[in-house]
Amino acid sequence: MTDRVFSSLSRHASQNPEKIALRSGTRCIAYRSLAAFLAHNAKTLAGPARVVAISTSDPxxxxxxxxxxxYSGHVSVHVxxxxxxxQQAHLVEAAAVDTVIGACEAPVMTLGLCPPEACPPLTALLDPPVADARRIIFTSGSSGAPKGVLIGERQMAAALAGIEKAIAPGSEDIHLSLLPVAQLLEQVAGLYLPLLAGAEVHFCPEALAALFGGPMAPIVAAMASARPTTTILVPALLSRLVSELRTTATQAPDSLRLIAVGGARTSPALLAEAQAHGLPVHEGYGLSECCSVVALNRPLDTRAGTVGQVLDGVEVRIDDGEIIVSGPTVMEGYIGHPPVTGEWRTGDLGRFEDGRLIVEGRKDWLIVTPQGRNINPEWVEAALCADPRIPAAGLYLAPDDQLEIIAVLAAPVEPAHIETLLSDLPLYARPSRVRFAPASQAGLLKPGGGIDRSQLAHLSKMLACFPLSHDMKECVA
Known part of the structure; x- marks a missing residue:
């Protein structure tokens, strides 16, 4: 992976030196400056491989x-x-971090890099990178001690090749980076893939706040000014973006050709409304353990209700309803655990239809009612998330054996409207009550999409309960 990406970067720096590679606000870094940055800081980073934590909120x-x-062949670990x-302390200890770039309270060596603007010009082509770079990805999970996923060059190379063939990036692309760089999906498809193609990556620092319920206006403004061709969203962020466009009577820029969305199930109704507002959304599916992307709906070849075709080079089979992945994108393993060989059981339920993968939810999230009915919560939750004012929801079987749903609100919603949204579901799958939580509540929304299910029991005790009837008054989050 590193050979191909960095040789392409070197070529872009030589052939089109003033082309912008990275942009954030008024700060622009051309390909020539980026190559010089890598060459100069390789001296600072020279030496045996070490585990380097990257700790900064600036994307x-x-x-x-x-x-x-x-480029220097080390192990990167984003905090x-x-x-x-x-969680940060656990990350540092579990990954055996010995060096930190950025701010960190851990008692390890801190390293500063020379910024691109201060690096001397590069007078020759960029040297080949040091081989065998790796990265450890800690997903947020639902516990205080998330596992570290070890991804090597083999996994990155295979994922890049598969995504490249699926979406055909070009040097004219402008990728608007909205997800945190700490997420593997953004690293693979939002940083390395655009640089491989000679494209521009445009960062939006305000997106981090928006991801957790903050204002959406900065993202709409960034879209208008950057006129991107691609971006990546999670369903909750897509829902809030659609709501913002609807509220402000705004259309997305016509420059967009692909918006990839994944991380949780997306309602077909939300996808349809997104398309109506000029958002060319394509659902995909993946997980960090398989280098982020397993399947993706392609531009000009998408089918609602599916996550598209499996990437070239990746193999997927269904075993007793569970999605099983094999091939070169499967991780090396969890740090501190035995290496992974062969297939990876994802824990996700799915099936194929006409060669396209349909994901039906998590196997371990399945709710079995006292009546013996099996209910996949994501099926019910997607019905609520068809309304952009509800970026996420969580179905919960309460201790009294009643189904209730917690709706995360970005704007006021009436309980009677919840009843309407659920009306197409069979009676056994309809919750008997709803509780409302504001989208801005800290820790409620997961960065990878959806609600933090570990909070459902607590929220059930703390939030007001509304029976699902048409007689209730308006409820404001």
Whole structure:
């Protein structure tokens, strides 16, 4: 992977030196400056492979550090800016971090990189990168001690090749980076893939706040000014973006050709409304353990209700309803655990239809009612998330054996409207009550999409309960 990406970057720096590679606000870094940055900081990072944590909430700085660490053959570990202190401490200990770029309370060596603007010009082609760079990805999960996924060059190379064939990036592309660089999907498809193609990556620092319920206006403004061709969203962010466009009577820029969305199930109704507002959304499916992308709906070849065709080079089979992945994108393993060989059981339920993968939800989230009915919560939750004012929802079987649903609100919604949204479901799958939580509530929304299910029991005790009837008054989050 590193050979191909960095040789392409070197070629772009030679053939089109003033082309912008990375942009954030008024700060622009051309391909020539980016190549010089890598060459100069390779001296600082020279030496045996070490585990380098990248700890910054600035997406441009995180991207630069990732590129420098990878080019120099080290192990990169992003510290997600949304992690708690205890999760950060666990990350540092579990990954055996010995060096940190950025701010970190851990008692390890801190390293500063020379910024691109201060690096001397590169007078020759960029040297080949140091081989065998790796990255450890800590997903937010639902516990205080998430596992670290070890991804090597083999996994990155295979994922890049598969995504490249699926979406055909070009040098004219402008990728609007909205997800944190700490997420593997954004690293693969939002940083390395555009640079491989000679495209521009445009960062939006305000997107981190929006991801957790903050204002959406900065993202709409970034879209208008950057006029991107591609971006990646999670369903909750897509829902809020559609709501913002609807509220402001705005259309998305016509420059967009692909918006990839994944991380949780997306309602077909939400996808349809997104298309109506000029958002060319294509659902995909993947997980960090398989280098983020397993299947994707292609531009000009998408089918609602599916996550598209499996990427070239990746193999998927269904065993007793469970999605099983094999091939070169499967991780090396969890750090501190035995290496993974062969297939990876995803824990996700799915099936194929006309060669396209349909994901039906998590196997371990299945709810079995006292009446013996099996209900996949994502099926019910997707009905609520068809309304952009409800970026996420969580179905919960309460201790009294009643189904209730917690709706995360970005704008006021009436309980009677919840009843309407659920009306197409069979009676056994309809919750008997609803509770409302604001989208801005800390820790409620997961960065990979959806609600943090570990909070459902607590929220059930703390939030007001509304029976699902048409007699209730308006409820404001």
């Amino acid at each position: 441009l700085e995180a991207a630069l550090a990732d590129l420098a660490v990878t 997600p800016p949304f992690f708690s202190r205890s």
